[in-house]
Amino acid sequence: xxxxxxxxxxxxxxxxxxxxxxxxxxxxxxxxxxxxxxxxxxxxxxxxxxxxxxxxxxxxxxxxxxxxxxxxxxxxxxxxxxxxxxxxxxxxxxxxxxxxxxxxxxxxxxxxxxxxxxxxxxxxxxxxxxxxxxxxxxxxxxxxxxxxxxxxxxxxxxxxxxxxxxxxxxxxxxxxxxxxxxxxxxxxxxxxxxxxxxxxxxxxxxxxxxxxxxxxxxxxxxxxxxxxxxxxxxxxxxxxxxxxxxxxxxxxxxxxxxxxxxxxxxxxxxxxxxxxxxxxxxxxxxxxxxxxxxxxxxxxxxxxxxxxxxxxxxxxxxxxxxxxxxxxxxxxxxxxxxxxxxxxxxxxxxxxxxxxxxxxxxxxxxxxxxxxxxxxxxxxxxxxxxxxxxxxxxxxxxxxxxxxxxxxxxxxxxxxxxxxxxxxxxxxxxxxxxxxxxxxxxxxxxxx
Numbered sequence: 001x002x003x004x005x006x007x008x009x010x011x012x013x014x015x016x017x018x019x020x021x022x023x024x025x026x027x028x029x030x031x032x033x034x035x036x037x038x039x040x041x042x043x044x045x046x047x048x049x050x051x052x053x054x055x056x057x058x059x060x061x062x063x064x065x066x067x068x069x070x071x072x073x074x075x076x077x078x079x080x081x082x083x084x085x086x087x088x089x090x091x092x093x094x095x096x097x098x099x100x101x102x103x104x105x106x107x108x109x110x111x112x113x114x115x116x117x118x119x120x121x122x123x124x125x126x127x128x129x130x131x132x133x134x135x136x137x138x139x140x141x142x143x144x145x146x147x148x149x150x151x152x153x154x155x156x157x158x159x160x161x162x163x164x165x166x167x168x169x170x171x172x173x174x175x176x177x178x179x180x181x182x183x184x185x186x187x188x189x190x191x192x193x194x195x196x197x198x199x200x201x202x203x204x205x206x207x208x209x210x211x212x213x214x215x216x217x218x219x220x221x222x223x224x225x226x227x228x229x230x231x232x233x234x235x236x237x238x239x240x241x242x243x244x245x246x247x248x249x250x251x252x253x254x255x256x257x258x259x260x261x262x263x264x265x266x267x268x269x270x271x272x273x274x275x276x277x278x279x280x281x282x283x284x285x286x287x288x289x290x291x292x293x294x295x296x297x298x299x300x301x302x303x304x305x306x307x308x309x310x311x312x313x314x315x316x317x318x319x320x321x322x323x324x325x326x327x328x329x330x331x332x333x334x335x336x337x338x339x340x341x342x343x344x345x346x347x348x349x350x351x352x353x354x355x356x357x358x359x360x361x362x363x364x365x366x367x368x369x370x371x372x373x374x375x376x377x378x379x380x381x382x383x384x385x386x387x388x389x390x391x392x393x394x395x396x397x398x399x400x401x402x403x404x405x406x407x408x409x410x411x412x413x414x415x416x417x418x419x420x421x422x423x424x425x426x427x428x429x430x431x432x433x434x435x436x437x438x439x440x441x442x443x444x445x446x447x448x
Contacts, residue, residue: 056216059220063146071149133248163278164278189285195311197245202246208221210259228246230242254279357404358404
């Protein structure tokens with residue numbers, strides 16, 4: 001156990017915290033799970049502030065059976081892959097009551113021990129490299145979700161205004177809209193920063209100190225510490241410790257990652273700098289090159305203090321009004337325009353390609369149903385781009401579907417335009433295939 005976890009253990013268990021004179025910067029916005037865990041009285045207390053700025057006796061809300069059940073249903077709804085124990089979300093649902101009782105008992109007795117995170121390697125787009133992905137066990141995901149329900153409101157209240165990632169009521173579209181507003185105001189000098197291996201490099205002792213600044217329940221801190229140090233497992237016998245970072249794929253990691261970068265958000269805001277952050281992806285928009293250079297120097301100093309590293313080849317200053325521009329949250333910005341960046345289009349097409357293989361045994365209506373879900377999500381997010389791109393993607397996708405039909409009809413070759421006449425655009429429209437061009441036009445006409 002770290003010194004932080006020991007020192008934060010309360011001398012006495014408190015009930016509802018007392019009021020203090022702290023005033024909120026804005027109305028507290030809670031996620032659905034958090035709002036169900038926190039009572040109106042607690043939220044009111046939180047918004048007024050608490051004596052000493054710390055919260056005691058929170059663990060009982062984590063192991064509360066109704067809260068664990070709510071967290072379990074959240075995990076079941078996401079239907080993620082099983083962890084090292086092989087337990088599936090389906091099995092969790094089948095044994096829900098038993099699992100909730102066991103988790104409650106173990107958490108109450110402080111005998112709950114997280115299992116190692118299952119590490120898998122997935123292809124990194126645009127290169128031959130692979131990146132690690134962590135898969136916690138289903139039970140760990142349940143406890144982490146319940147823990148996030150309790151901790152989120154405590155920190156959400158004070159998070160910086162222009163942090164948009166993994167926060168209730170905030171999304172990437174809002175971040176992009178803010179970027180466009182600032183660019184239109186002439187803030188075209190952009191600090192495009194990249195933190196090298198952020199999630200894997202966060203100093204755990206400093207992260208726990210950041211949590212302990214507001215949470216004085218030592219049981220919560222010890223549970224968090226156990227998650228941070230649970231290690232990863234790549235094979236049955238290949239366990240590796242995790243002395244740094246917070247596990248990617250863990251439910252609690254986005255909240256912790258936001259918490260650790262929040263001081264940087266406030267430092268930039270305090271200096272009058274327009275920084276926009278989504279998780280570990282952030283930019284700073286400035287009016288001059290000198291201002292951008294000063295902002296980058298401030299960021300570099302803070303990053304070093306925080307025990308992090310700026311990626312030397314991916315951190316730069318660019319002028320968005322000149323050729324080249326910059327990428328942010330899937331978009332490319334350049335000379336007053338924006339369009340989906342090349343990697344976004346490539347990743348999107350790769351997903352469609354997997355669903356439209358000629359060997360796909362599903363019926364065409366079933367294939368189209370899966371495609372529509374992907375088309376709808378991508379089209380809504382990237383509605384602000386050039387319409388010609390979406391027309392090209394529509395044409396390309398129909399070509400893929402025609403190839404499936406040609407194979408099933410045992411026709412050889414590439415069709416050479418004949419398939420276009422056999423299966424015109426109207427044919428796929430009658431089957432319900434959505435058009436990216438139509439989707440994006442509708443989204444631009446009705447952005448709400």
